[in-house]
Amino acid sequence: QGKFTLLRDTRTDGSFLVHHFLSFYLRAGCKVCFVALLQSFSHYNIVAQKLGVNLAAAKKQGQLIFLEGLKSCLDLLFGGEEQPGQPSPLQFLSTSDLRALFDFVRVSLAPADGDSWKGPVLLVDDLSVLLSLGAAPVAVLDFIHYCRVSVCCQLKGNVVVLVHSNEDSEDEENELVVNSLCHHSDLILWAEGLATGFCKDVHGQIKIIKRLSLRQAAAQDLVQIYQYKIQDRNVTFFARGLSAAVL
Protein backbone atom coordinates (compact mmCIF):
# COMPACT_ATOMS: atom_id res chain seq x y z
CA GLN A 1 0.00 0.00 0.00
CA GLY A 2 1.22 3.48 -0.77
CA LYS A 3 3.83 2.16 -3.14
CA PHE A 4 5.16 3.62 -6.36
CA THR A 5 6.06 1.04 -8.97
CA LEU A 6 7.99 1.99 -12.07
CA LEU A 7 7.74 -0.15 -15.18
CA ARG A 8 10.56 0.46 -17.54
CA ASP A 9 11.39 -1.02 -20.91
CA THR A 10 14.48 -0.87 -23.04
CA ARG A 11 14.85 -2.30 -26.54
CA THR A 12 11.60 -4.14 -26.15
CA ASP A 13 7.94 -3.63 -25.40
CA GLY A 14 7.05 -3.67 -21.73
CA SER A 15 3.33 -3.33 -22.19
CA PHE A 16 2.73 -6.90 -21.03
CA LEU A 17 3.53 -5.62 -17.56
CA VAL A 18 0.82 -3.00 -17.86
CA HIS A 19 -1.72 -5.63 -18.87
CA HIS A 20 -0.65 -7.74 -15.94
CA PHE A 21 -1.02 -4.99 -13.37
CA LEU A 22 -4.34 -3.92 -14.78
CA SER A 23 -5.88 -7.37 -14.45
CA PHE A 24 -4.09 -7.97 -11.15
CA TYR A 25 -5.51 -4.93 -9.43
CA LEU A 26 -8.97 -5.36 -10.89
CA ARG A 27 -9.11 -8.94 -9.74
CA ALA A 28 -7.97 -7.81 -6.28
CA GLY A 29 -10.97 -5.53 -6.10
CA CYS A 30 -9.17 -2.22 -6.20
CA LYS A 31 -10.51 0.93 -7.78
CA VAL A 32 -8.29 1.63 -10.76
CA CYS A 33 -7.82 4.85 -12.66
CA PHE A 34 -6.12 3.96 -15.90
CA VAL A 35 -4.60 6.75 -17.97
CA ALA A 36 -4.15 5.00 -21.30
CA LEU A 37 -2.41 7.37 -23.62
CA LEU A 38 -1.20 5.18 -26.39
CA GLN A 39 -3.76 2.50 -27.18
CA SER A 40 -7.48 2.25 -27.52
CA PHE A 41 -9.85 0.79 -24.98
CA SER A 42 -10.64 -2.21 -27.14
CA HIS A 43 -6.98 -3.20 -27.28
CA TYR A 44 -6.76 -3.46 -23.49
CA ASN A 45 -10.18 -5.06 -23.34
CA ILE A 46 -9.25 -7.86 -25.72
CA VAL A 47 -6.04 -8.65 -23.91
CA ALA A 48 -7.69 -8.44 -20.50
CA GLN A 49 -10.29 -10.95 -21.62
CA LYS A 50 -7.49 -13.39 -22.36
CA LEU A 51 -6.21 -12.76 -18.87
CA GLY A 52 -9.63 -13.35 -17.40
CA VAL A 53 -10.88 -9.85 -16.63
CA ASN A 54 -13.75 -7.96 -18.21
CA LEU A 55 -12.86 -4.30 -18.56
CA ALA A 56 -16.20 -3.19 -19.89
CA ALA A 57 -17.99 -4.64 -16.88
CA ALA A 58 -15.50 -3.09 -14.49
CA LYS A 59 -15.96 0.25 -16.15
CA LYS A 60 -19.71 0.00 -15.84
CA GLN A 61 -19.54 -0.84 -12.18
CA GLY A 62 -17.29 2.10 -11.53
CA GLN A 63 -14.32 -0.01 -10.56
CA LEU A 64 -12.33 1.13 -13.55
CA ILE A 65 -12.05 4.73 -14.65
CA PHE A 66 -10.52 4.70 -18.07
CA LEU A 67 -9.04 7.74 -19.74
CA GLU A 68 -8.63 6.91 -23.40
CA GLY A 69 -6.05 9.47 -24.43
CA LEU A 70 -6.47 9.03 -28.15
CA LYS A 71 -10.20 9.55 -28.01
CA SER A 72 -10.06 12.53 -25.66
CA CYS A 73 -7.51 14.17 -27.87
CA LEU A 74 -9.82 13.89 -30.87
CA ASP A 75 -12.68 15.32 -28.84
CA LEU A 76 -10.49 18.18 -27.81
CA LEU A 77 -9.35 19.02 -31.31
CA PHE A 78 -12.39 18.30 -33.39
CA GLY A 79 -15.18 18.42 -30.89
CA GLY A 80 -17.47 21.31 -30.25
CA GLU A 81 -17.11 23.99 -27.65
CA GLU A 82 -15.72 22.95 -24.29
CA GLN A 83 -18.08 23.03 -21.39
CA PRO A 84 -16.98 25.64 -18.91
CA GLY A 85 -15.66 24.25 -15.68
CA GLN A 86 -14.82 20.91 -17.25
CA PRO A 87 -11.50 21.23 -18.96
CA SER A 88 -10.38 18.23 -20.92
CA PRO A 89 -7.68 16.23 -19.14
CA LEU A 90 -5.65 16.43 -22.31
CA GLN A 91 -5.53 20.16 -22.25
CA PHE A 92 -1.79 20.09 -22.06
CA LEU A 93 -1.77 19.59 -25.80
CA SER A 94 -2.44 23.29 -26.16
CA THR A 95 -1.34 24.69 -22.85
CA SER A 96 1.50 22.35 -21.79
CA ASP A 97 -0.11 22.33 -18.38
CA LEU A 98 -0.71 18.97 -16.78
CA ARG A 99 -2.90 20.28 -14.00
CA ALA A 100 -6.12 19.26 -15.72
CA LEU A 101 -4.79 15.72 -16.04
CA PHE A 102 -3.96 15.63 -12.35
CA ASP A 103 -7.40 16.94 -11.44
CA PHE A 104 -8.91 14.15 -13.49
CA VAL A 105 -6.88 11.57 -11.58
CA ARG A 106 -7.66 13.09 -8.22
CA VAL A 107 -11.38 13.27 -8.86
CA SER A 108 -11.56 9.74 -10.26
CA LEU A 109 -9.88 8.15 -7.28
CA ALA A 110 -11.52 10.26 -4.59
CA PRO A 111 -13.58 7.96 -2.40
CA ALA A 112 -17.23 8.18 -3.31
CA ASP A 113 -20.26 7.15 -1.31
CA GLY A 114 -21.18 3.58 -1.74
CA ASP A 115 -17.74 2.58 -2.89
CA SER A 116 -16.77 -0.80 -1.57
CA TRP A 117 -13.50 -1.08 -3.44
CA LYS A 118 -10.23 -1.69 -1.74
CA GLY A 119 -7.39 0.81 -2.15
CA PRO A 120 -7.16 3.09 -5.18
CA VAL A 121 -4.61 2.50 -7.91
CA LEU A 122 -3.32 4.82 -10.61
CA LEU A 123 -1.94 3.17 -13.71
CA VAL A 124 -0.28 5.20 -16.49
CA ASP A 125 0.61 3.91 -19.97
CA ASP A 126 2.86 5.52 -20.83
CA LEU A 127 4.53 8.54 -19.41
CA SER A 128 7.04 9.07 -22.20
CA VAL A 129 4.20 10.07 -24.51
CA LEU A 130 3.55 13.19 -22.44
CA LEU A 131 6.95 14.49 -23.43
CA SER A 132 6.18 13.87 -27.09
CA LEU A 133 3.03 15.89 -26.73
CA GLY A 134 4.64 19.04 -25.53
CA ALA A 135 4.88 18.69 -21.76
CA ALA A 136 8.16 19.77 -20.21
CA PRO A 137 10.08 17.14 -18.21
CA VAL A 138 9.74 19.16 -15.03
CA ALA A 139 5.99 19.39 -15.55
CA VAL A 140 5.81 15.62 -15.95
CA LEU A 141 7.80 15.08 -12.77
CA ASP A 142 5.58 17.53 -10.93
CA PHE A 143 2.52 15.70 -12.16
CA ILE A 144 3.85 12.40 -10.86
CA HIS A 145 4.79 14.02 -7.59
CA TYR A 146 1.29 15.40 -7.11
CA CYS A 147 -0.17 12.00 -7.99
CA ARG A 148 2.06 10.30 -5.44
CA VAL A 149 1.07 12.70 -2.72
CA SER A 150 -2.57 12.36 -3.53
CA VAL A 151 -2.77 8.63 -4.22
CA CYS A 152 0.03 7.07 -2.20
CA CYS A 153 0.11 9.29 0.84
CA GLN A 154 -3.39 10.63 1.23
CA LEU A 155 -5.42 7.75 -0.13
CA LYS A 156 -2.91 4.99 0.73
CA GLY A 157 -3.16 3.65 -2.79
CA ASN A 158 -0.56 2.50 -5.34
CA VAL A 159 0.80 4.10 -8.45
CA VAL A 160 2.18 2.15 -11.41
CA VAL A 161 3.77 4.00 -14.31
CA LEU A 162 5.32 2.78 -17.56
CA VAL A 163 8.19 4.62 -19.21
CA HIS A 164 10.40 3.82 -22.17
CA SER A 165 14.11 4.27 -22.12
CA ASN A 166 16.98 3.43 -24.39
CA GLU A 167 20.67 2.90 -23.93
CA ASP A 168 22.56 5.69 -25.65
CA SER A 169 19.32 7.48 -26.03
CA GLU A 170 19.56 10.99 -27.36
CA ASP A 171 16.28 11.90 -25.83
CA GLU A 172 17.67 13.76 -22.85
CA GLU A 173 14.32 14.89 -21.56
CA ASN A 174 13.09 11.34 -21.40
CA GLU A 175 16.24 10.11 -19.71
CA LEU A 176 15.89 12.87 -17.15
CA VAL A 177 12.35 11.84 -16.31
CA VAL A 178 13.21 8.15 -16.18
CA ASN A 179 16.26 8.57 -13.97
CA SER A 180 14.41 10.82 -11.59
CA LEU A 181 11.52 8.39 -11.32
CA CYS A 182 13.93 5.52 -10.70
CA HIS A 183 15.29 7.30 -7.67
CA HIS A 184 11.84 7.76 -6.21
CA SER A 185 10.36 4.33 -6.88
CA ASP A 186 9.73 1.60 -4.37
CA LEU A 187 9.84 -1.12 -6.97
CA ILE A 188 11.30 -1.08 -10.47
CA LEU A 189 10.41 -3.72 -13.06
CA TRP A 190 12.78 -3.29 -15.94
CA ALA A 191 12.09 -5.29 -19.10
CA GLU A 192 15.01 -5.38 -21.46
CA GLY A 193 15.54 -6.93 -24.84
CA LEU A 194 18.42 -9.37 -24.83
CA ALA A 195 21.79 -7.79 -25.40
CA THR A 196 22.70 -10.53 -27.85
CA GLY A 197 19.80 -9.74 -30.08
CA PHE A 198 16.52 -11.23 -31.00
CA CYS A 199 15.62 -14.75 -29.92
CA LYS A 200 12.45 -16.67 -30.55
CA ASP A 201 12.30 -18.49 -27.23
CA VAL A 202 13.45 -15.82 -24.89
CA HIS A 203 11.80 -12.52 -25.49
CA GLY A 204 13.72 -10.59 -22.96
CA GLN A 205 14.98 -10.28 -19.48
CA ILE A 206 13.30 -8.63 -16.55
CA LYS A 207 15.15 -7.03 -13.67
CA ILE A 208 13.18 -6.69 -10.46
CA ILE A 209 14.64 -4.07 -8.18
CA LYS A 210 13.17 -3.72 -4.71
CA ARG A 211 14.32 -0.36 -3.52
CA LEU A 212 14.69 -0.99 0.13
CA SER A 213 17.20 1.82 0.35
CA LEU A 214 14.38 4.28 -0.26
CA ARG A 215 12.69 3.73 3.07
CA GLN A 216 15.55 2.57 5.23
CA ALA A 217 18.85 4.35 5.36
CA ALA A 218 21.25 1.45 5.55
CA ALA A 219 19.39 -1.11 3.49
CA GLN A 220 20.60 -2.40 0.13
CA ASP A 221 18.45 -2.70 -2.94
CA LEU A 222 17.45 -6.22 -3.81
CA VAL A 223 17.96 -7.08 -7.47
CA GLN A 224 16.60 -10.20 -9.14
CA ILE A 225 16.95 -11.05 -12.80
CA TYR A 226 14.80 -13.44 -14.77
CA GLN A 227 14.22 -14.09 -18.42
CA TYR A 228 10.79 -14.37 -19.91
CA LYS A 229 8.82 -15.52 -22.88
CA ILE A 230 5.49 -13.99 -23.77
CA GLN A 231 2.71 -16.29 -24.87
CA ASP A 232 -0.83 -15.66 -25.93
CA ARG A 233 -2.38 -15.70 -22.49
CA ASN A 234 0.54 -15.85 -20.21
CA VAL A 235 4.12 -14.87 -19.66
CA THR A 236 6.51 -17.50 -18.41
CA PHE A 237 9.49 -16.53 -16.32
CA PHE A 238 12.57 -18.60 -15.78
CA ALA A 239 16.07 -18.25 -14.49
CA ARG A 240 18.66 -16.95 -16.89
CA GLY A 241 19.83 -19.51 -19.38
CA LEU A 242 17.21 -22.05 -18.42
CA SER A 243 14.61 -21.44 -21.08
CA ALA A 244 12.50 -24.41 -22.03
CA ALA A 245 14.00 -24.43 -25.48
CA VAL A 246 17.43 -25.11 -24.07
CA LEU A 247 16.62 -27.74 -21.50
Added chain:
Amino acid sequence: LVFTEEDKYGLYSDLLFKYFLAEGVVCGHDLFVASAKEHPDNILKELPAPLLDDTYRKELGDEAAAAKSEDFQDSMKIAWRYQNLPKMEASPTTYTKFGHYYDVSKKMSPELCQSVKLHSFYLHEELSSEPKMKTCNMNSAYARLLQSIQRIISQEGFDGSDPQKKQRNVLRIGIQSLGSVLWGDDVCCSYTPEDTHSLTKFLYVLRGLLRKSLSACIITVPAHLIQNKAIMERVTNLSDMVVGLESFIGSERETNPLYKDYHGLVHVHQIPRLNSLICDVSDTKDLAFRLKRKLFTIERLHLPPDLSDTVSRASKQDLAGSAKLLSSGCGAMAIGKKHLDF
Protein backbone atom coordinates in the same frame (compact mmCIF):
# COMPACT_ATOMS: atom_id res chain seq x y z
CA LEU B 1 0.20 3.28 -38.55
CA VAL B 2 3.05 2.18 -40.76
CA PHE B 3 6.00 4.46 -40.52
CA THR B 4 8.59 4.16 -43.27
CA GLU B 5 11.99 5.72 -43.11
CA GLU B 6 12.89 6.81 -46.57
CA ASP B 7 16.06 5.79 -48.27
CA LYS B 8 18.42 8.54 -49.27
CA TYR B 9 17.07 9.33 -52.67
CA GLY B 10 13.53 8.36 -52.02
CA LEU B 11 13.37 5.94 -54.89
CA TYR B 12 12.46 2.80 -53.07
CA SER B 13 10.24 4.29 -50.43
CA ASP B 14 8.21 5.90 -53.21
CA LEU B 15 7.84 2.46 -54.68
CA LEU B 16 6.65 1.01 -51.42
CA PHE B 17 4.23 3.90 -51.06
CA LYS B 18 2.78 3.23 -54.49
CA TYR B 19 2.45 -0.48 -53.73
CA PHE B 20 0.36 0.38 -50.69
CA LEU B 21 -1.94 2.58 -52.75
CA ALA B 22 -2.12 0.10 -55.61
CA GLU B 23 -3.17 -2.61 -53.21
CA GLY B 24 -5.90 -0.29 -52.07
CA VAL B 25 -7.16 0.19 -55.59
CA VAL B 26 -7.19 -3.52 -56.29
CA CYS B 27 -9.03 -4.26 -53.07
CA GLY B 28 -11.54 -1.56 -53.71
CA HIS B 29 -10.61 0.56 -50.74
CA ASP B 30 -10.97 4.31 -50.75
CA LEU B 31 -7.77 6.23 -50.99
CA PHE B 32 -6.56 9.38 -49.38
CA VAL B 33 -3.26 10.65 -50.66
CA ALA B 34 -1.46 13.62 -49.18
CA SER B 35 1.71 15.15 -50.41
CA ALA B 36 3.57 18.38 -50.43
CA LYS B 37 5.98 17.26 -53.09
CA GLU B 38 3.94 16.20 -56.08
CA HIS B 39 0.31 16.40 -56.88
CA PRO B 40 -1.57 13.29 -55.75
CA ASP B 41 -3.07 12.84 -59.18
CA ASN B 42 0.41 12.42 -60.59
CA ILE B 43 1.26 9.90 -57.93
CA LEU B 44 -1.79 7.91 -58.86
CA LYS B 45 -0.93 7.85 -62.53
CA GLU B 46 2.21 5.97 -61.66
CA LEU B 47 0.84 3.09 -59.66
CA PRO B 48 2.13 -0.28 -60.76
CA ALA B 49 -0.26 -2.54 -62.62
CA PRO B 50 -1.50 -5.59 -60.81
CA LEU B 51 -0.33 -8.90 -62.12
CA LEU B 52 -3.03 -11.22 -63.14
CA ASP B 53 -2.77 -14.30 -61.02
CA ASP B 54 -2.25 -16.70 -63.89
CA THR B 55 0.80 -15.18 -65.51
CA TYR B 56 2.61 -14.65 -62.26
CA ARG B 57 1.89 -18.06 -60.92
CA LYS B 58 3.24 -19.56 -64.05
CA GLU B 59 6.44 -17.57 -63.76
CA LEU B 60 6.90 -18.45 -60.14
CA GLY B 61 6.05 -22.05 -60.84
CA ASP B 62 8.75 -22.31 -63.47
CA GLU B 63 11.34 -20.83 -61.17
CA ALA B 64 10.41 -23.07 -58.32
CA ALA B 65 10.43 -26.18 -60.45
CA ALA B 66 13.89 -25.38 -61.74
CA ALA B 67 15.20 -24.79 -58.24
CA LYS B 68 13.74 -27.99 -56.89
CA SER B 69 15.32 -30.17 -59.50
CA GLU B 70 18.70 -28.76 -58.60
CA ASP B 71 18.93 -29.23 -54.89
CA PHE B 72 18.04 -32.81 -54.49
CA GLN B 73 17.58 -33.68 -50.88
CA ASP B 74 20.98 -35.12 -50.10
CA SER B 75 21.45 -35.80 -46.46
CA MET B 76 24.19 -33.61 -45.16
CA LYS B 77 27.25 -35.32 -43.81
CA ILE B 78 29.33 -32.60 -42.29
CA ALA B 79 26.96 -29.78 -41.50
CA TRP B 80 24.26 -32.14 -40.30
CA ARG B 81 22.99 -29.74 -37.72
CA TYR B 82 21.66 -27.61 -40.53
CA GLN B 83 19.60 -30.44 -41.92
CA ASN B 84 16.69 -29.47 -39.82
CA LEU B 85 16.50 -25.89 -40.90
CA PRO B 86 13.91 -25.08 -43.54
CA LYS B 87 15.35 -24.78 -46.98
CA MET B 88 16.27 -21.28 -47.89
CA GLU B 89 13.19 -19.76 -49.42
CA ALA B 90 14.22 -16.54 -50.93
CA SER B 91 10.94 -15.63 -52.58
CA PRO B 92 7.50 -16.79 -51.64
CA THR B 93 6.89 -19.98 -53.53
CA THR B 94 3.68 -20.72 -51.75
CA TYR B 95 1.62 -17.76 -52.71
CA THR B 96 -0.91 -16.98 -50.09
CA LYS B 97 -4.14 -15.29 -50.96
CA PHE B 98 -3.20 -12.28 -48.92
CA GLY B 99 -2.30 -9.35 -51.10
CA HIS B 100 -1.53 -9.08 -54.74
CA TYR B 101 1.56 -8.88 -56.90
CA TYR B 102 2.40 -5.99 -59.13
CA ASP B 103 4.36 -5.44 -62.27
CA VAL B 104 6.57 -2.43 -61.82
CA SER B 105 7.24 -1.97 -65.49
CA LYS B 106 3.61 -1.28 -66.33
CA LYS B 107 1.33 1.43 -65.09
CA MET B 108 -2.09 0.80 -63.67
CA SER B 109 -4.87 1.43 -66.14
CA PRO B 110 -6.83 4.63 -65.57
CA GLU B 111 -10.12 2.74 -65.47
CA LEU B 112 -8.92 0.68 -62.57
CA CYS B 113 -7.65 3.77 -60.79
CA GLN B 114 -10.93 5.51 -61.16
CA SER B 115 -12.88 2.59 -59.84
CA VAL B 116 -12.15 3.72 -56.31
CA LYS B 117 -12.87 6.97 -54.63
CA LEU B 118 -9.87 9.16 -54.24
CA HIS B 119 -9.43 11.98 -51.79
CA SER B 120 -6.37 14.05 -52.19
CA PHE B 121 -4.57 16.66 -50.23
CA TYR B 122 -1.96 18.64 -52.05
CA LEU B 123 -0.51 21.09 -49.61
CA HIS B 124 0.04 23.92 -51.99
CA GLU B 125 -3.58 23.91 -53.05
CA GLU B 126 -4.85 23.86 -49.50
CA LEU B 127 -2.81 26.73 -48.19
CA SER B 128 -5.49 29.23 -48.91
CA SER B 129 -8.05 27.92 -46.46
CA GLU B 130 -7.77 28.53 -42.75
CA PRO B 131 -7.91 25.60 -40.36
CA LYS B 132 -11.06 25.67 -38.33
CA MET B 133 -9.87 23.48 -35.53
CA LYS B 134 -7.78 24.23 -32.50
CA THR B 135 -4.27 23.73 -33.68
CA CYS B 136 -2.72 23.16 -30.26
CA ASN B 137 0.52 24.80 -31.33
CA MET B 138 0.93 22.40 -34.19
CA ASN B 139 2.41 23.33 -37.51
CA SER B 140 -0.45 24.67 -39.62
CA ALA B 141 0.21 22.37 -42.56
CA TYR B 142 -0.15 19.36 -40.29
CA ALA B 143 -3.23 20.86 -38.73
CA ARG B 144 -4.84 21.29 -42.12
CA LEU B 145 -3.96 17.74 -43.10
CA LEU B 146 -5.50 16.38 -39.90
CA GLN B 147 -8.60 18.41 -40.43
CA SER B 148 -8.91 17.13 -43.96
CA ILE B 149 -8.49 13.52 -42.88
CA GLN B 150 -10.98 13.92 -40.08
CA ARG B 151 -13.48 15.49 -42.40
CA ILE B 152 -13.24 12.64 -44.89
CA ILE B 153 -13.50 10.04 -42.15
CA SER B 154 -16.64 11.51 -40.69
CA GLN B 155 -18.26 12.48 -43.97
CA GLU B 156 -17.73 9.15 -45.64
CA GLY B 157 -18.62 7.23 -42.55
CA PHE B 158 -15.38 5.36 -41.95
CA ASP B 159 -15.83 5.85 -38.24
CA GLY B 160 -19.15 4.08 -38.16
CA SER B 161 -21.00 7.31 -37.55
CA ASP B 162 -23.49 6.67 -40.31
CA PRO B 163 -25.56 3.63 -39.36
CA GLN B 164 -27.40 3.79 -42.65
CA LYS B 165 -24.37 2.80 -44.58
CA LYS B 166 -24.46 -0.93 -45.08
CA GLN B 167 -21.22 -1.49 -46.90
CA ARG B 168 -18.30 -0.52 -44.76
CA ASN B 169 -15.11 0.15 -46.56
CA VAL B 170 -11.53 0.77 -45.56
CA LEU B 171 -9.72 4.03 -46.08
CA ARG B 172 -6.08 3.77 -47.05
CA ILE B 173 -4.18 6.90 -46.23
CA GLY B 174 -0.79 7.61 -47.72
CA ILE B 175 1.25 10.60 -46.64
CA GLN B 176 4.42 11.31 -48.49
CA SER B 177 7.59 12.83 -47.10
CA LEU B 178 6.16 14.00 -43.83
CA GLY B 179 8.49 16.14 -41.81
CA SER B 180 10.30 17.47 -44.82
CA VAL B 181 10.80 21.13 -45.35
CA LEU B 182 7.94 21.22 -47.83
CA TRP B 183 5.49 20.75 -44.99
CA GLY B 184 6.86 23.78 -43.24
CA ASP B 185 8.52 21.74 -40.54
CA ASP B 186 12.15 22.44 -39.80
CA VAL B 187 12.75 19.17 -38.01
CA CYS B 188 14.85 18.02 -40.94
CA CYS B 189 16.91 21.15 -41.09
CA SER B 190 18.62 21.56 -37.81
CA TYR B 191 19.60 19.73 -34.70
CA THR B 192 17.48 21.95 -32.53
CA PRO B 193 14.37 22.71 -34.49
CA GLU B 194 12.15 25.47 -33.27
CA ASP B 195 9.12 23.34 -32.96
CA THR B 196 10.06 19.93 -31.64
CA HIS B 197 6.57 18.75 -30.99
CA SER B 198 4.57 19.33 -34.15
CA LEU B 199 5.50 16.06 -35.78
CA THR B 200 4.88 13.99 -32.68
CA LYS B 201 1.60 15.73 -31.92
CA PHE B 202 0.52 15.17 -35.48
CA LEU B 203 1.30 11.47 -35.21
CA TYR B 204 -0.56 11.19 -31.96
CA VAL B 205 -3.73 12.75 -33.36
CA LEU B 206 -3.40 10.69 -36.52
CA ARG B 207 -3.11 7.56 -34.39
CA GLY B 208 -6.31 8.59 -32.64
CA LEU B 209 -8.09 9.03 -35.95
CA LEU B 210 -6.87 5.67 -37.22
CA ARG B 211 -7.91 3.83 -34.09
CA LYS B 212 -11.36 5.34 -34.30
CA SER B 213 -12.02 4.44 -37.91
CA LEU B 214 -11.56 1.71 -40.45
CA SER B 215 -8.39 3.04 -41.92
CA ALA B 216 -4.75 2.21 -42.35
CA CYS B 217 -2.01 4.65 -43.04
CA ILE B 218 1.48 4.64 -44.44
CA ILE B 219 3.79 7.55 -43.90
CA THR B 220 7.14 8.05 -45.47
CA VAL B 221 9.61 10.29 -43.74
CA PRO B 222 13.08 11.34 -44.82
CA ALA B 223 14.55 10.05 -41.60
CA HIS B 224 18.11 10.41 -42.77
CA LEU B 225 17.62 14.16 -42.71
CA ILE B 226 16.34 14.31 -39.17
CA GLN B 227 19.37 15.06 -37.08
CA ASN B 228 17.68 15.12 -33.73
CA LYS B 229 17.50 11.43 -32.92
CA ALA B 230 15.33 12.04 -29.89
CA ILE B 231 12.50 12.89 -32.22
CA MET B 232 13.00 9.64 -34.13
CA GLU B 233 12.82 7.70 -30.89
CA ARG B 234 9.58 9.40 -29.93
CA VAL B 235 8.14 8.87 -33.36
CA THR B 236 8.96 5.17 -33.18
CA ASN B 237 7.06 4.90 -29.92
CA LEU B 238 4.03 6.54 -31.47
CA SER B 239 3.85 4.28 -34.54
CA ASP B 240 2.62 0.73 -34.79
CA MET B 241 5.07 -0.45 -37.38
CA VAL B 242 8.37 1.10 -38.32
CA VAL B 243 10.27 0.01 -41.39
CA GLY B 244 13.44 1.57 -42.66
CA LEU B 245 14.73 1.30 -46.18
CA GLU B 246 18.41 1.64 -46.75
CA SER B 247 19.45 1.69 -50.36
CA PHE B 248 22.95 0.97 -51.48
CA ILE B 249 23.08 3.71 -54.07
CA GLY B 250 26.08 5.87 -53.51
CA SER B 251 27.23 4.09 -50.40
CA GLU B 252 30.21 1.83 -50.00
CA ARG B 253 27.94 -1.14 -49.82
CA GLU B 254 27.12 -0.89 -53.48
CA THR B 255 30.39 -2.53 -54.41
CA ASN B 256 30.55 -4.85 -51.46
CA PRO B 257 30.41 -8.42 -52.79
CA LEU B 258 28.24 -9.36 -49.85
CA TYR B 259 25.38 -7.40 -51.29
CA LYS B 260 25.83 -7.87 -54.98
CA ASP B 261 22.39 -9.33 -55.53
CA TYR B 262 20.49 -6.68 -53.71
CA HIS B 263 19.65 -3.03 -53.97
CA GLY B 264 19.20 -2.29 -50.34
CA LEU B 265 18.30 -3.46 -46.87
CA VAL B 266 15.03 -3.47 -45.06
CA HIS B 267 15.21 -2.73 -41.38
CA VAL B 268 12.16 -3.67 -39.40
CA HIS B 269 12.44 -1.59 -36.28
CA GLN B 270 9.08 -2.31 -34.79
CA ILE B 271 6.10 -4.51 -35.48
CA PRO B 272 2.59 -3.94 -34.24
CA ARG B 273 1.49 -5.57 -31.04
CA LEU B 274 -2.21 -4.93 -31.14
CA ASN B 275 -5.00 -6.63 -29.26
CA SER B 276 -2.67 -9.26 -27.98
CA LEU B 277 0.21 -9.86 -25.60
CA ILE B 278 2.33 -11.31 -28.36
CA CYS B 279 3.26 -10.06 -31.76
CA ASP B 280 3.95 -11.88 -34.95
CA VAL B 281 7.69 -12.07 -35.00
CA SER B 282 9.26 -13.68 -38.00
CA ASP B 283 12.25 -15.96 -37.78
CA THR B 284 14.69 -13.63 -39.31
CA LYS B 285 15.32 -9.97 -39.15
CA ASP B 286 17.78 -9.72 -42.00
CA LEU B 287 15.82 -8.59 -44.97
CA ALA B 288 17.00 -7.08 -48.19
CA PHE B 289 15.19 -5.81 -51.21
CA ARG B 290 15.91 -5.82 -54.90
CA LEU B 291 14.24 -4.22 -57.83
CA LYS B 292 14.16 -6.57 -60.77
CA ARG B 293 12.83 -5.44 -64.11
CA LYS B 294 9.28 -6.30 -63.23
CA LEU B 295 9.20 -6.99 -59.56
CA PHE B 296 10.19 -5.39 -56.35
CA THR B 297 10.97 -8.16 -53.91
CA ILE B 298 11.88 -8.26 -50.28
CA GLU B 299 13.67 -11.38 -49.24
CA ARG B 300 15.80 -12.82 -46.54
CA LEU B 301 19.36 -11.74 -46.79
CA HIS B 302 21.60 -14.68 -47.29
CA LEU B 303 25.31 -14.42 -47.74
CA PRO B 304 26.80 -15.79 -50.91
CA PRO B 305 29.32 -18.55 -50.18
CA ASP B 306 32.80 -17.25 -49.56
CA LEU B 307 34.59 -19.29 -52.17
CA SER B 308 37.50 -17.19 -53.26
CA ASP B 309 41.01 -17.78 -51.90
CA THR B 310 42.35 -14.44 -52.88
CA VAL B 311 40.18 -12.41 -50.61
CA SER B 312 42.53 -10.34 -48.54
CA ARG B 313 42.41 -10.42 -44.79
CA ALA B 314 41.10 -6.92 -44.45
CA SER B 315 38.04 -7.44 -46.52
CA LYS B 316 37.36 -10.77 -44.84
CA GLN B 317 37.28 -8.98 -41.55
CA ASP B 318 34.97 -6.42 -43.05
CA LEU B 319 32.61 -9.11 -44.22
CA ALA B 320 32.71 -10.78 -40.86
CA GLY B 321 32.07 -7.46 -39.20
CA SER B 322 29.10 -6.66 -41.33
CA ALA B 323 27.74 -10.17 -40.97
CA LYS B 324 27.84 -9.69 -37.25
CA LEU B 325 26.03 -6.41 -37.60
CA LEU B 326 23.31 -8.08 -39.56
CA SER B 327 22.82 -11.05 -37.32
CA SER B 328 22.44 -9.04 -34.18
CA GLY B 329 19.16 -8.03 -35.65
CA CYS B 330 17.12 -5.14 -34.50
CA GLY B 331 16.96 -6.37 -30.99
CA ALA B 332 20.19 -4.63 -30.13
CA MET B 333 22.13 -1.85 -31.68
CA ALA B 334 25.42 -3.17 -33.05
CA ILE B 335 28.01 -2.87 -30.37
CA GLY B 336 30.63 -1.59 -32.75
CA LYS B 337 32.29 -3.58 -35.46
CA LYS B 338 34.37 -6.10 -33.63
CA HIS B 339 37.12 -7.36 -35.83
CA LEU B 340 37.94 -10.96 -35.29
CA ASP B 341 41.57 -11.18 -34.37
CA PHE B 342 43.28 -14.42 -35.12
